Amino acid sequence: MSSPDAAASRRPAELALTIGVYVALYAAMMPLIRVVTLSWWVLGALALTGAILAAGFVARRFRLPAIAVTLIELVVWVALLTGMFLADTALVGIVPTPETVRTVPALVSTAMDAVQLGAAPLDPSPALSFVIVGSMGLLAIAIDHVVLTARMPLLAAVGLIAISLVPSIAVPGPLDGTAFVLLAAAILFMMRVETRSREQQRGRDAVDDPATIRAPAQVNNGVSATALGIGAVAVIIAMVATPLLPAPTASGIGGTGVGAAIDPSLQLGNDLRRPRDIEVLTVRSSAPAAPYLRAATLSKFDGAVWSPDQPSSVPLGDASLGPVTADPDIRVDEYTTTVEVKNLNSAWLPVAFPAVAVTGLEGAWAAVPTNRTVIAQGASTQGQTYDIVTQVPRPTLEQARSHSASAAGLSDDTLSLPADLPPVIGQLATQVTAGATTDYDKLVALQTWFRSSAFRYSLNAPVEAGFDGTGADAVAQFLDVRAGYCVHFASAFALMARSLGMPTRIVVGYLPGSNTNTSIGDETVYSVMSSQLHAWPEVYFGGIGWIPFEPTNSLGSPTSFSPGSLTTGVPGSTAAPTTGPAATPSPTATQSTVDPNLPRDDSFARSTATAVNPLPAITAVLGILLALAIPGLIREIRRRQLLAAARSGDAAAAWMSVQDAAIDLGIPVPASESPRSLGTRLVDEHGAPPDPMTVLIGGIERASYASGGHHGFWQGDELADAAAAVRTGLLASADRPRRLLAIAAPRSLIVRPGSAYAGSGAGSGSHARAR
Template identity: 55%
Template sequence: MSTEAWGARGGARDRAPWARRTDVLLAAGVLAALVGATLPLLRVIDSGWWLAAALGLAAAVLATGVLGRGMRLPGVAVAALEGVVWVLLLTVMFGRSSAVLWMVPTPDTFATVPVLVSAGVEEIVLGAAPLEPGVPLTFVLVAAVGLVALAIDHVVLTARMPLLAGVALVAISLIPSIAVPGEIDLVGFVVLSVSVLFLLRIDTRARHREPDAPSVRGGGGYAAGADEPRRSVGATATALAIGAVAVVAAVVATPLLPSPLARAGSGGLGTGSTIDPTLELGDDLRQPRETQVLTVRSSASDAPYLRAVTLSDFDGSVWEPDTGRTTPLAADEESFPAVEVAPGIELEEQRATVEIVDLNSPWLPVPFPATTVTGLDGAWGALAQNRTVLARSGSTQGQGYDVESTVPRPTLEQISGIEAGGQVREESYLLPDDLPAIIEQTAREVTADAQSDFEALQDLQAWFRSSEFEYSLEAPVEEGFDGSGALAVADFLAVRQGYCVHFASAFALMARTLDMPSRIVVGYLPGVSTNESTDGETVYAVSSSQLHSWPEVHFPGVGWVPFEPTNSLGSPTSFSSASAAGAGAPADGAPEDALQPEAGPTASPTAGARPQDDLQAGGGGTTTTGGVGPWPGVGTGMLLLAVLALPGVLREARRRRAVQAAEGGDAGAAWLALQELAIDLGIPVPGAESPRAFGARLTRDHGASENAVGVLVAAIERSSYGAASRFEHGGGLAPALAEARTGLLARVTPWRRILSVAVPRSLVIRPGSAYAHPPEPATAR
């Protein structure tokens, strides 16, 4: 053995201890980062054994990677070994009843995987956060965390790209926050941040200790000078200081930022389980699947409308939710000021109990006008100016609460004698400068014969609910005005087809053109009776398709009066006449709750032409999966075999094309084929190595034919530096490539040859990349 070879082997032995320590530290950092990225999932999924199982599987995969690299196995072999551990442990946890020795999967075991995945996805789609994971969802979670661990392990330890892994883990940790907006998970954020910084530091230190890294004092190997430890300590202290400042700044600054507005579909994991305050309800209402969001029972004779948020500020294109200072809800006192009305107007006390079933929103659905809200968990604030309730932390999911409200009951004569207006937000009067003329013109035409403000509003309400308009969720999209802006309202008045957003926006803007303050409310229509009762009160169920918007106009001495202009939904607002039914009593057929639109049998949102009706009428419902027969297992097995064989087929097709090109004298194709073969066999192909040096290494260390490699090296050098792009003796390239291939394959083990065919690394690893330059064990010569 030569002195050079002995030095190489000695260097490998000297390097092994710190290299193994680096692998262990990086694996530990990856596991800690996975913990930080997984903890936010507890916001949307109840804690349980799935968390310990997922992190245990991730730890086993990472430990397998460390052991494989300690045995100097190539990256592909390490990945295969980790994949085997992943499959075996999943089998032990979820499929041992059909496995051999409780851990070796059989075709029956694989046949249950599609069933588990399908059921787990269904739990996510139909469930409401926080989900209670069953076996299918637990399988999906544990398997997914294990796969992420396997992928991150190779990004960090094989490719040495910890920053890319950090970006991926941060993206994963943000998914629960996007699904259910709420307070930042401080523990998860700090753990993930510190772990990523730790990975970056360990990787940087390892790069500086590589044997071929330049010394501080010169030379080719690592030989730290006297000042190197001091520099390393200084760099570490600086990195820790920067990281600590960044983490603390993020933790302190994040709570000071404004809370994001909930968007349709963003409040939970199910369909239709949130409240959209931006009047873009079309996508939510068009959801094909309908879910129950809450139940309500009330001391009133009918189910009440439930309001969540009001919108007064309109800039011509968007209605903005009302904001302001909130006061903490108190459990033992009124949450809002007492309702004040003009002398002679009666007040009625009502009580309602609401149970949230599937709704994640910072806005709480309450009857109007609420005075007291009790029974809530968490921190909640009351916005006094519009009597709405907003979460300071958490959401509505899982809440049960009681609401007391005081309802004004003016007679028709009383409200007809009052002009709309009063001391309200200035935004309730404002109109954009470029308001289309059709809006005001139509408002004045429809209300030309009205004798009072209330009569004018009744005329508008009756006009919208007449046969001239049609409720439609699809026509707005087809006509291109699926919104609530002034231009969309103008189009709606021309087409006269739309849904609640268009009716409410048009009514509110037309009222403002008549000098009346108006606003829009987003909430829920009255529910449908469940034929059940509690304490003598009927229980009503409210579904996701009953998400609704309606306008309100303010009358001094009465308050905000809601109207229902949406065609085919609810009932028009009206008040009883004192002369017809006695002072203060509602007339026959008039709503008992005079301040709300009637909540009679027609209040169901499905009274209009909604797409849910057609889907549900077809008898479609949820189906359960029965027993799994033999054919699905056979099909799954064949599909698995096809997937496993696909890389080898693709690699062989690429090799044949390269051989054909080499036969035509393409030196570049022949040289690339040689490099790709080396990558498949685990031979490093660094980008900085010249063709002549690479060829000499293949001949010296890996058994390639010297003559064959010489022909390929001469061809690629002439092609790269000469005038011709084709080798002048092109017919000799293909035989030389075949001869070199034979020599390389003869030197490696049978296992390596099988891997090069079944799992060809060259499909994803290009010559000269970081993945193409793994540490190569020194060979004795």
Template identity: 50%
Template sequence: MLGVIPTPATVASVPGLLDAAAEEIRVGVAPVVPGFGLSFLLVAAVGALAVVLDHVVLTARMPLLAAVGLVAVSLIPTIAIPSDVDVVAFVLLAVAVLFLLRVDTRARSLIEPSARPPRSTRRVGASATALGVAAVAVIVAVVATPLLPQPGLRFATGGSGGAGTTINPNLELGNDLRQPREVEVLTVRTTGPTPPYLRAVTLSSFDGSVWQPDSSDTVPVRDDAPVFDPLVVDDGIAVDDWTTDIDIDQLDSPWLPLPYPASTVTGLQGDWLGLPQNRTVVSRAGSTRDQVYQVQSTVPRPSLEQIRARSVGGANLGDAVLALPAEVPAIIGDTAREVTAGTQDPYDALIALQTWFRSSAFRYSLDAPVEAGFDGAGLDAVADFLQVRSGYCVHYASAFAVMARTLGMPSRIVVGYLPGTATGPQTQGQMTFTVSSSQLHAWPEVYFDGIGWVPFEPTNSLGVPTSFTPSSPNGASSAPSTPQQDAATPNSQPSTAPTQGGALDVGEQNGVGTGAASGAGASWIPATLGGVLLVLLAAAPAVLRSVRRRGRLRAARAGDPIAAWTAMREDAVDLGIPAPGAESPRAFAARLSHEHGADTDDVDTLREALERVSYAEDAIDPSTGARLAAAVESVRERLTAGAPVARRIVARLLPRSLFVRSGEATAASEPVGR
């Protein structure tokens, strides 16, 4: 009710929320974007932690143990998610730990009052020194620590990713892409008109659940001979020779990033093997880190008419690139046939699929597959993706490849990197591009007879979609557009915006979107209600304190000395005046008069009435009520007049007596700045 008051339905929803949180924890990869269930669990856990720390500090009187708990909780995400230091979070943690240290020190000094120095000396000397040391420690930790040498990121080759500095061949790229730290993995210089996609692993075998990396006979990579034979294409198809220089920095992988189709690789250090079947290079024991090498590529450039005239498939491909399990979810094949209906040739059918995936019907998201529980590349994940229509490159590539196979087209998936970001002008005929860890990518390929493997880019909002241009009027083939990033494009980072410029949402195309404008006039209602609720919540402490104080004064007017004395002590606590339980009423009354300006007669009136009812067992005398209430009001006025303006405001808006009772350890601690 009203957004804050729980009802029986609230309690009944808790088991479902905990189940949802457990599922998010099971399938999520840090940092996980919390859904409603995980958010509930986190808030409940922090609330429970607050209760435990309150018990440890106040009841068990072990503030240092509470500090250890705070540090332990903060270290878990710091260790689990490698990232830059969150300065604000660190400072808040440091302040909390220092505060608990102060609580512990004051608690010990209350136990041994004879050991305490005079109040003025303690405030000016010890407090100033402690604050100075604390400030210097925090500043040094925040400023100096980032300046120290940081260890380089290194991961075992073939590992699961960690910050995206390796290549995962098992299509678990989401684990790498969701890492918070982006690093530069390599730089590319090319003589080609556009920066190339860099392939590392091809996956052709699919059992319905997992795409397996290709394996075949290998040949040694040597500088003195081409590692692969030149690509053979049909007569009449133009080819271009490109030279690509690659300098790898923070990439530890046994799979070497290469432009396709590579023929010669020179400059590698260590033992490397080439797989002629898919023109990839792998090391059985080495790593790509710090490798500097050059690749020669012979790139086919067919015209639109030439690729439309080619059939898909080839005699030497094998069965793996067409194989599908016996049971394929109906939505996959049905959707493929529906999208490609009316196309005249395989190329047009594949372009129809590519255009459909890149339309506004789909959305790029790293989180949706985790939230919806289909973060994978199997048939079930593809079927769910086609329904949810939100995911990242793995889902687009796997769906495209499987749908192509349902249409009888040989397909496979490639794992590598998107084209990088241009970092400077062209020098010596080469453009330079930088590739980062977030540009790890997967895309599908389909084999065309007489041309070879042709890449497609179905991932919504990433890269450039494949297309080929018609021949020029003189019969020469014009340059095709394949999945290459235009050199003028600033980057290839994922974006939630579709690349189809000016495309409207389906609802807008049908005129449905006009309903939003008609309801805009009523949009002030929830905002106003929310503002009123916030005001009420902000005023709640002051209102509750006023109600409690009125009750105390009502009892005091009825002649209750204990209620009058309690009201005076709570007024003192609100204003930040220490009210320790170990202090006698006479000592507390004297301190209010001598140190805080309270009228001696009024304080003595309340003290004497309290002593009579406590020690002489006098009955409550209603005739003294008016005098007791007047004394409480007079003491409050004098204490308030002697308090700083900031303390008066806090006492009104956030009275301390609501949270600590006079006599507790916290009530004995004078607030910072008093």
């Protein structure tokens, strides 16, 4: 049984480990903020985990058994979780009742539905917050037991890292560098504290056995420093190398790693820039042309990001989507489209618009009537073959002009603009549409302007110019540079239309694909590739519905309607964008004349087209240099720690400093050689000063063999000064290349005294002579 002094000495280690666990839990939770909107659930999770860890720490101070500590933590978890979310049904607000217990399954079920059917970032509903906070509490109990009771921080690290990766898999995006570094630092800190705690315990166990004092110091004293060095190098390399790696072949919400996926958060740049292009589905339709296929709509814009709509859903059935409603004089044509999924694993089903029925699906699916999309409830798109029935309103040109873009009956999100919207967006919208008199003509004017020679489609220009995003500032910069991809064109079009008072939203889905020159019956089969992931805007017209437009330069076909005199008795042009050669609006489509080259400053666009951004290369070089400097930095930290221990009277630490210096210079330090023999050899053959070496040899021999160790014979400062002098002498006697190598790439971080690697090197043949 350990002594009271030993128990007391463990308390600082337990406190440090508890703090490390708390920081690690916080770091593992940080990536979750990209999935669930930041709210009070973060404070709730931090408060609950802090209370659980504090309860465990206090219980261990009373030396309670491990099972009692875990039970106390579970009681704290139940009481606080009840007080936060279920106080209305609990006794005194924290003691659960049968009614409280019955409420929990409903909360969990509601939260799971939100996760399966919602789109990131999810709204932090009470049910979802309950599950998140409760899960963090259970995780805290588990990690506390693994680290503090089982003393296995490495096992806990594996679990924490896996948990922190889940949000990144669900919602692909840039690496959360802050969370990554914080988690890595917390894990390394816990490993360091645990290793030192074990070393100190072994030292206390061996204090009455002089024969065992030297071995632990030689073998174990550098383990934690080595682990810290390896971990730090790994962190730096990961931070530098991750941005340089190619994107994976699957990303997006709802994907599980098989095939491509759909990301409805408008983070499409990396998807479109992937070098590997795969076929995701085939489509054939009875419509005059293959339709666009939508997955999700985005109406809410906060100035930085477009958020996917999260309307109520109903189980998919024959009548769940309902018929299309339009004014009686608007013709509505019905078509059937068949989709066969090849390599797409997503919870978002690609469907033609406006869908009134979807049949042939396997598994559980939900329909969203408000935007006519379909979402998986317990299934995936992979391997599905299904039919979509659409009812497409086909107004004439005169009818489109006579209807206004109205937000009646729609959410305010379709019209809202951020208060700090850059003025250039509204100014350009007014200039481009100055000659148009109707809402439809204004939108066609915008579409024509974006598709003119004033703009170009580019996947790289947004990255080079630093506006690869969907925020208002990125849109303003896009309107200056005038080069980007579908996200930029769609965002700019939608915001400019809103500045004119028109309700808009953005749709994420797929272009119609390419003709395969094969057909099934009378229907041509089109192949849709992963690179045809697309975004386009829609504008709502009262009496007609949502009309899609295609502003993206060089992609798809622009929206246009034909005059009534040309459509009587014959199929008209579709309101939805179609594939094939870009259709030119008829001369009567709009009476406005738009100058595609409105005055602007072209210098920025020209400079970004020709200049090479040196920042990535500079960052990579600095990162590599920093990684190369890490071993030397860690070695210096270790040397200072050993000297500090030596000043406190630890002769073994002073001697370890000399052994490390010898190993760094390639001097053998075999296990069979006594301190006196090694010291004599270092003086005779490697330039170590004799007087300081005599002090060190005397100190380590007294610590190892004298009765009571070094007690009663204090020479801490003398030992530290002697160790520093010996190291200086060894370095001064070595040639310049070996000296530089010892400083930049110290072998002692991975080669320990007495090991097989420490017993070889220059000078190994002189052992017997020195002895």
